[in-house]
Amino acid sequence: MVEQRRSETDGTAQHFLVVFPGYHRSWAAWIAQTLERHGHRATLQRWDPPREVPLEDSLGDLLLSSGTVLLVLNDWFFELGPRPAGEWNDALRGFVAHHADRFAAVNLTNRPLLPATAVLEPASLWALSAEAAEERLLSRLGLDRARTPRTFPDRVRYPETRCEIWGEVPRRNPRFTGRDDLLNEIHQRLSDAERGASACTLLGMSGIGKTQLAAEFAHRFSTDYDLVWWVNSDDRNIQRDRFGELAVELGLPIGSEPGERIRAVRDALRRGEPYTNWLLIFDGWDDSEGINALLPQGSGHVLVTSRNRAWTEYTDVLEVPAFLRAESTGYLLRRAPHITSAEADEVAAEFGDVPLPLVQAASWLGESRMEVPEYLRMVRERRLSTVDEPATGEGFPQSSMTSWSILLNRLRRSQPQAIDVLGLCTSFAPGRIPLGLIRAYPQTDLPQELRWMAADLPAWTRALDTLVNYSVLTRETRGPLGAEMGPHQESVHMHRLVHDIVSKLTSEENRAIHRHAVRTLLAEADPGNPVDSRNWPRYAELLPHLEPSGALGSTRPRIQATVLNCLQYCLRSGEYNSGLELAQKIRDHWSRMMDPLAQPMLDLTNQESYILRSSGRFREAYDLDRRFLERVQAAERGDGLAELITQGSVAGDLRFLGRYEEAYTLQSQVLEGNERLLGPDEPATLVARHNLGVGLRLLGRYTEAYELDLETLTRRENVLRPRHISTLNSGSAVAHDLRLLGRYRDALARQEPLVRLHVQVLGPQHPQTLEARVQLALCRRREGGHSQDMSSAMADLLDQLARLHGREHYRTLSFLTAYGNYLREHGDLSRGRELIDEAEAGYRSLLGPAHPVATGMLSNTALVMQAAGERADALAMSEAALAGLTATLTAEHPWVLGCALNTAAARNFNGRITEATELSRETLRRARHTLGHEHPLTLSCQVALAADLRAVREQEEAGKLEEDALLALTRTLGAQHTHTISARQRVRPYWDFEAYLG
Missing domain, CATH: 3.40.50.10140 (Toll/interleukin-1 receptor homology (TIR) domain)
Structure with a gap:
């Protein structure tokens, strides 16, 4: 009150x-x-x-x-x-x-x-x-208007004025009953919560009415909000896609990549721009994985419905109980006014006051006008006589299962077309069902029994109306409020429990017909291009229905292609966990029905291993590819192209595992085979050439990598055109090579316009755009850039990578390393040390301690120790890094040379001057041979040797080496470059390890 x-x-x-x-x-x-x-x-x-x-x-x-x-x-x-x-x-x-x-x-x-x-x-x-x-x-009321009406700082919105953004909230249920105290409790909890923590989860078993409660809350309290957005969360891909759609409504300048949209939306909600009063409802969010990456914070409110008690760790939780008896009887009496209060009470008791079965019972009684004694007799007798009654668990009253059986039997007699529609729905996944596909693709080759659905619109409408009237389905429509929708946007919602019960009460023969129809419709709805991010919302919608429709076990090539396209969507959109789960399900089905070397199995293996590598599971990817390659090679009838594809995948695995020589040898064979079988300009050949460039780069053969990458870039510009995503990737590879060759200005000049092109074509938060921006940040650093703006830009880029991939992903770890080295170099030793320690631990956990990248990270840790004055520990760490890298790579590898440069310095600082001088002299000799006389790392080795020679009083040689190095640095990098200035000031040079997996 x-x-x-x-x-x-x-x-x-x-x-x-x-x-x-x-x-x-x-x-x-x-x-x-x-x-x-x-x-x-x-x-x-x-x-x-x-x-x-x-x-x-x-x-x-x-x-x-x-x-x-x-x-x-x-x-x-x-x-x-x-x-x-x-x-x-x-x-x-x-x-x-x-x-x-x-x-x-x-x-x-x-x-x-x-x-x-x-x-x-x-x-x-x-x-x-x-x-x-x-x-x-x-x-x-006979009242006069006040001359100067009072004003209120928080004026209540006129109820007929809809909030500015109203996003797919289910239609208001005109029969919604009771729950007033529960609704007010939700409102109070959200209003009283601290800013940024206004989130409440409605927790309860299926059928208890959580979704209806959340929808009524949205309608009842809509005047409190400027934005209300509903997110169906039964499926993670649909959830992320739907949440990301809010970016468009908010007018955020982003592309179509889901992760990019999600980050932009969360940031806008956190800042309260353009709306501070917002309500987001995540319906059916049972999977607690990824909560922190999706759950928004800010001045608005979040409402979640879930069956998962893990939400107690993340939000306030409100248990949703069964109806109060007065609410149960009130609902029954409204829907079936011919029954008495005592009869309503008896029905409510029979169904345990659980809303979902009560709604169905009330619908039955109201539509059929059956008397309660007869209805309860049917329910009880059928329950006692049925030995295979479907069970659902979760405390759902058994009598409700019987009531569904009674309803279906009646519909079979009176409205058989409604049974067809209902059966079709159970061949989709529960929740939102894109039933409008029937009308969107009327020419689909449907089974004879179901063709009336596309041809007879009045019958279709009558069947749907019947199911809605009996509260079996609810209608939903995608898109902005009031906008005209196309058929493909029309959908219905089927509760998970209803789906489960009706599925068990449907005959096997009918289920087979319906599943065939649904998987055919899914194939028709396949956009056919999962690489294009504009198609990702459609793939997110199709993905949940593959398994219930039987698409995973289909032998039809068209449907198998749709299945693989959905898997490719998971890869391209970064939904790696969903992709691996789907890949395993596909493999379980296909391994029982097709030749293990069939083309679909090859495509499946190739995509699955790609997802495994992308998610950092390199050993699993290698084992998968290796087993398949052995099968291909052992087959009586050889398939040269299949062998090349699998060898290319194995080569990629070997690169990530740090086995660079093996990877290069195998990748060379792949490129040669592709050129022989397909020709030099086929996309597969261009991919093989690009990957060979990656292998050369990892081997430290930078000049060869640059020449090959430049050739690949030229071919891709001619074949695929300059704005193709693969062409852009080749452009970044060329800039990367230039930077590793010490041509910092050239690298920067290439990468700056390339990043702008990435943003134009792919959007600022696309994974490849972020990688291009990483390359740009490294180019700027090597060119000698340092400012507060640059430091802030690197911090922001690290944050974006962490949000996209996670903090432990190898791409994030790589930039953690780069940013940590930058901070150490420019005086923020404490923060730099934190990041380097985090990256080293992350790589050691991901790769194992013997991997070249994990070993090289020890050199960065040694530099931090050196800067902190821990000279003895720094020397021990440097020696360990040098020994480890020398054992796994060649002595001439640039990583080994850089590590040797640091180790010589550590020996010098610890008084071991003779050993330092010997190591510096040998390192300079190898650097000149590998990198050339004017590479920045070679010149750093020359300056370091000069410092060691001065320490042993070899002044003449030291002076000559130092003078030549300064002239070369001035000529190649410029007089004001940080390397040149440091050498002039006789600051001991160092080399920080740039963690790179390929």
Whole structure:
């Protein structure tokens, strides 16, 4: 109960008791505030008089308040209770008429009210503007407008004014019953929570009414929000896609990659721009994985529905109980007005007051007009006589299973086409079902029994209406409110439990027909290009239905192609966990029905290993590819192309495992074979050439890598065109090579326009764009860049990589390393050490301690120790890194040379001058041979040797080496480059390890 403050107008203020059913709370709040604005007092009174209390007594209780009782009416108001026929008319003509001076009313509907309502003289506010409604309200109550109406800082929105963004909230259920205290509890918890932590989870078993409760909350409290967005969360891909769609509504300048959109939306909600009052509802979020990456924070509210108790760790949790008995009987009496209160009570008890089966029972009784004794007899007898009754667990009353069986039997007799539609729905996954595909693709080769669905629209509509009337399905529509929808956007919602029960009550023959139809429709709806991110929302919608439709076990090439396209979508969109789960399911089906070396199995293996590598599971990818390659090579009839594809995949695995020489040898064979079988300009050949360049780079053969990558770039520009995603990737590879060759200016000049092109073509947050931006940051650093802006840009880029891949992903670890080295180099030793330690531990866990990258990270740790004055520990770490890399790579590898440069410095700082000088001299000799005399690393080795020679008093040689190095640095990098300045100032040079897996 909310009491408003007294008007400043002395002697004229009146008091009004605003009486409303719970679902008209927003109207009551607006009416109360309107009255207060004009100098009066108002008290809000939610009202649902219990049926057992005589209506006159309940109305008499309202008169205990002072002033006028203002009733907020619509046609449902008179079903509160509900009451036997005639009770309301009697009370209106008697009690209310006798106290007519104390009662007034407003009417919110254009549907007819009870005839006796005339005694209240209700003022109709239906379909009026806020100004007109205010005028009519005041007129009905005989009130004058205040000369200067009061203003409120948090003014209640006029209920007819929809919030600015209203995103696919289910239609309001006009039969929603009770739950008022629960709804107010949700509202109170969200309102009282600290800013940024306003999240509440509705927890309960299936069928308890969580979704209906969340939908009613959205409608009832919509005036509190500028934005309300509904996210179906049964499937992770659909959930991410739907959440990302909010970016478009918010006008955020981003592309179509899901991760990019999600990050942009979360950031906008956190900042409260453009809306601070927002409500997000995640319906059916049972999978707790990835909660922190998706759950938004900020000034708005989050409502989650779930069966998973893990939510207690993340949000406030509210248990959703069964109906109160009065709510159960009230609902039954409204839907089936021919039954008595005692009969309603008996039905409610039979179904344990659980909302879902009660809704179905009420629908049955209301539609069939069957008497309760007969209905309960059928339920109980069928339950006792059925030995294979489907079970659902979760405390769901067994009697409800029987009631579904009764309903289906009736429909088979009276409306068999509705049974067809229902069976079709059970061949999709539960939740949102894109049933509009039937109309979107009318030429689909459907089974004979189902062709009426596409050809006979009136019959289709009647069948759907029947299922909706019996509360088996609810209608849903995708897209903006009020916009005209195409058939492919039309959908229905089928509760998971209903789906499970009906599936078990459907014959095997019919199920086979329906599943065939659904998988055929899924293939028709396949856009055919999972690489294009514009198609990802469609693939996210198709993905959940592959398994229930039987698409995974189909022998039809068209459907198998759709299955593989959905898997490719998981790879391209970064949904690696979903992709690996799908790949395993596909393999389980296909391994039982096709040759293990068939082309689909080859494609499956290739994609699965790619996903494994992308998610950092390199050893598993190698084992998978190796087993398949052995099968291909052992086959009696050789397939040269299949062998090449699998060898290319194995070569990729070997690169990530640090076996660079083996990978290079195998990749060379792959390129040669592709050129021989396909020609030099086929996409597969271009991929093989690109990957060979990666292998050369990892071997430290930078000049060869640059020449090969430049050739690949030229070919891709000619064959695929300059803006193709693969061409852009080749451009980054060339810039990478230039930087490793020490041509920092050239690398920067190439990478800057390339990043702009990536943003234009792929969007700023696409994974490949982020990698291009990483390359740009490294180019700028090597060119000598240092500023607060650069430091902030690197921090921001690290944050974006972590949000996209996770903190432990190898790409994030790589940039953690680069940023940590940058911070150490520029004085932030504490933060730099944190990042280097994190990256080293991450690589050791991911790759094992013997991997070249994990070993090379020890050199970075040694540099941090050196800067912190821990000289003995730094020397030990440097020696370990040098020994480890020398054992796994050649002595001339640039990584080994850089590590040797650092180790010589550590020996010098620890007083081991002779050993330092020997190592520096040998390192310079090998660097000149491998990298050339003017490479920055070679010149650093030359400056380091000069420092060691000065320490052993070989001044003449030291001076000559130093002078030559300064001239070369000035000529190649410029007089003001940091390397040149440091050498001039005789600062001991170092080399930081750039962690790179390929």
